[in-house]
Amino acid sequence: MDRDFLIDLFADFGPVTIRKMFSGYGISADGTNFALALRAGLYLRADEQTIPQFEAEGSQPFQYQTRIKTVIVNSYWQLPARLFDDSEELADWARAALAAAQRAALRKRPKARKAAKSKVRKKVASKPAVGRKPAAKRRAAKARKTPRR
Secondary structure: OOHHHHHHHOOOOOOOEEEEEOOEEEEEEOOEEEEEEEOOEEEEEOOOOOHHHHHHOOOOEEEEEOOOOEEEEEEEEEOOHHHHHOHHHHHHHHHHHHHHHHHHHHHHHHHHHHHHHHHOOOOOOOOOOOOOOOHHHHHHHHHHHOOOO
Protein backbone atom coordinates (compact mmCIF):
# COMPACT_ATOMS: atom_id res chain seq x y z
CA MET A 1 0.00 0.00 0.00
CA ASP A 2 1.37 3.36 -0.97
CA ARG A 3 0.46 6.85 0.19
CA ASP A 4 -1.76 7.68 -2.83
CA PHE A 5 -3.72 4.44 -2.47
CA LEU A 6 -4.40 5.22 1.20
CA ILE A 7 -5.54 8.77 0.44
CA ASP A 8 -7.98 7.42 -2.15
CA LEU A 9 -9.13 4.66 0.19
CA PHE A 10 -10.07 7.14 2.93
CA ALA A 11 -11.53 9.77 0.54
CA ASP A 12 -15.14 9.20 1.74
CA PHE A 13 -13.97 9.44 5.36
CA GLY A 14 -12.42 12.86 4.88
CA PRO A 15 -8.94 14.36 4.96
CA VAL A 16 -6.29 12.19 6.58
CA THR A 17 -2.64 12.71 7.41
CA ILE A 18 -0.35 9.87 6.40
CA ARG A 19 3.08 9.60 8.01
CA LYS A 20 5.83 7.07 7.54
CA MET A 21 5.86 4.73 10.54
CA PHE A 22 7.64 1.43 11.21
CA SER A 23 7.38 -0.64 8.03
CA GLY A 24 4.40 1.29 6.70
CA TYR A 25 2.27 4.32 7.49
CA GLY A 26 0.35 5.82 10.39
CA ILE A 27 -2.99 7.33 9.39
CA SER A 28 -4.47 10.13 11.47
CA ALA A 29 -7.27 12.67 11.44
CA ASP A 30 -7.55 15.73 13.66
CA GLY A 31 -4.12 14.90 15.12
CA THR A 32 -5.22 11.45 16.33
CA ASN A 33 -3.71 8.28 14.89
CA PHE A 34 -6.49 5.80 14.16
CA ALA A 35 -5.04 3.35 11.61
CA LEU A 36 -1.82 1.60 10.62
CA ALA A 37 -0.98 0.50 7.10
CA LEU A 38 1.75 -2.13 7.37
CA ARG A 39 3.11 -4.90 5.19
CA ALA A 40 0.72 -7.30 6.90
CA GLY A 41 -2.35 -5.19 6.07
CA LEU A 42 -4.45 -2.27 7.18
CA TYR A 43 -5.33 -2.08 10.88
CA LEU A 44 -7.88 0.19 12.57
CA ARG A 45 -7.88 1.33 16.19
CA ALA A 46 -10.34 -0.65 18.30
CA ASP A 47 -11.60 -0.77 21.87
CA GLU A 48 -14.19 -2.63 23.92
CA GLN A 49 -16.99 -0.96 21.94
CA THR A 50 -15.68 -1.79 18.44
CA ILE A 51 -13.86 -5.11 18.89
CA PRO A 52 -17.12 -7.12 18.61
CA GLN A 53 -17.59 -5.73 15.06
CA PHE A 54 -14.12 -6.92 14.07
CA GLU A 55 -14.72 -10.33 15.64
CA ALA A 56 -18.04 -10.68 13.78
CA GLU A 57 -16.15 -10.08 10.51
CA GLY A 58 -13.52 -12.68 11.39
CA SER A 59 -10.73 -10.10 11.72
CA GLN A 60 -7.69 -10.62 13.90
CA PRO A 61 -5.80 -8.18 16.14
CA PHE A 62 -2.42 -6.88 15.00
CA GLN A 63 0.43 -9.15 16.03
CA TYR A 64 4.15 -9.36 15.49
CA GLN A 65 6.86 -11.84 16.27
CA THR A 66 9.85 -11.19 18.53
CA ARG A 67 12.70 -13.61 19.05
CA ILE A 68 10.94 -14.99 22.10
CA LYS A 69 7.20 -14.74 21.50
CA THR A 70 4.29 -13.44 19.45
CA VAL A 71 3.01 -10.09 20.70
CA ILE A 72 -0.69 -9.36 20.18
CA VAL A 73 -1.69 -5.68 20.05
CA ASN A 74 -5.39 -5.76 20.89
CA SER A 75 -5.88 -2.05 20.20
CA TYR A 76 -5.48 -2.43 16.41
CA TRP A 77 -7.53 -4.91 14.37
CA GLN A 78 -7.24 -5.87 10.71
CA LEU A 79 -9.67 -4.19 8.34
CA PRO A 80 -12.09 -6.74 6.86
CA ALA A 81 -11.11 -7.35 3.21
CA ARG A 82 -14.63 -6.64 1.89
CA LEU A 83 -14.33 -3.00 3.00
CA PHE A 84 -11.61 -2.26 0.42
CA ASP A 85 -14.44 -2.35 -2.17
CA ASP A 86 -17.03 -0.41 -0.13
CA SER A 87 -15.69 3.08 0.53
CA GLU A 88 -18.86 4.31 2.28
CA GLU A 89 -18.83 1.51 4.85
CA LEU A 90 -15.05 1.85 5.20
CA ALA A 91 -15.64 5.51 6.12
CA ASP A 92 -18.07 4.38 8.87
CA TRP A 93 -15.48 1.94 10.24
CA ALA A 94 -12.80 4.65 10.07
CA ARG A 95 -15.06 7.05 12.04
CA ALA A 96 -15.55 4.33 14.68
CA ALA A 97 -11.77 3.77 14.79
CA LEU A 98 -11.14 7.50 15.22
CA ALA A 99 -13.69 7.60 18.04
CA ALA A 100 -11.96 4.62 19.70
CA ALA A 101 -8.60 6.39 19.43
CA GLN A 102 -10.06 9.57 20.92
CA ARG A 103 -11.59 7.61 23.82
CA ALA A 104 -8.21 5.98 24.46
CA ALA A 105 -6.51 9.40 24.45
CA LEU A 106 -9.02 10.70 27.02
CA ARG A 107 -8.32 7.74 29.31
CA LYS A 108 -4.57 8.39 29.15
CA ARG A 109 -4.64 12.13 29.87
CA PRO A 110 -5.39 12.08 33.63
CA LYS A 111 -2.54 9.65 34.24
CA ALA A 112 -0.15 11.83 32.26
CA ARG A 113 -1.04 14.90 34.31
CA LYS A 114 -0.49 13.07 37.60
CA ALA A 115 2.85 11.75 36.38
CA ALA A 116 3.93 15.20 35.27
CA LYS A 117 3.09 16.68 38.68
CA SER A 118 5.03 14.00 40.53
CA LYS A 119 8.08 14.60 38.35
CA VAL A 120 8.26 18.26 39.37
CA ARG A 121 10.53 18.39 42.38
CA LYS A 122 12.62 21.07 43.99
CA LYS A 123 16.31 20.85 43.30
CA VAL A 124 18.38 20.50 46.42
CA ALA A 125 21.74 22.19 46.23
CA SER A 126 24.46 19.65 46.74
CA LYS A 127 27.03 20.43 49.38
CA PRO A 128 30.61 20.64 48.21
CA ALA A 129 32.90 18.01 49.70
CA VAL A 130 34.80 19.68 52.51
CA GLY A 131 38.54 19.03 52.53
CA ARG A 132 38.53 16.94 49.34
CA LYS A 133 40.53 17.59 46.24
CA PRO A 134 38.84 17.52 42.85
CA ALA A 135 38.97 14.10 41.16
CA ALA A 136 41.59 15.12 38.58
CA LYS A 137 43.98 16.31 41.30
CA ARG A 138 43.45 13.10 43.30
CA ARG A 139 44.31 10.97 40.26
CA ALA A 140 47.42 13.04 39.53
CA ALA A 141 48.59 12.76 43.15
CA LYS A 142 47.98 9.01 43.14
CA ALA A 143 49.94 8.63 39.90
CA ARG A 144 52.93 10.44 41.41
CA LYS A 145 52.90 8.18 44.49
CA THR A 146 52.76 4.86 42.64
CA PRO A 147 56.17 3.57 41.54
CA ARG A 148 56.55 2.73 37.86
CA ARG A 149 58.02 -0.57 36.77
